[in-house]
Amino acid sequence: MKSLCITLGIICTLIGTLLFILPGSVLFLLAGLMLLSIDFPVVRNWLNHCQRSMRRGAVKLDSYLLSRKLSR
DSSP: OOHHHHHHHHHHHHHHHHHHHHSSOHHHHHHHHHHTTTTOOHHHHHHHHHHHOOOHHHHHHHHHHHHHHTTT
């Protein structure tokens, strides 16, 4: 079971990295990191960094869209 989780985590992380570069969803990257963080504590730090970065990006996008909406 552990090897299956690690294998799926690696596959999802690779697909997520590829889709991060190409137009696609980053959800695969998050899913892969989440699966790998169960067994590897170092990956938990990467997952936290990824989550913080995505949150900052969403906040910036929200403030930009709100300021654009209010300027009209």
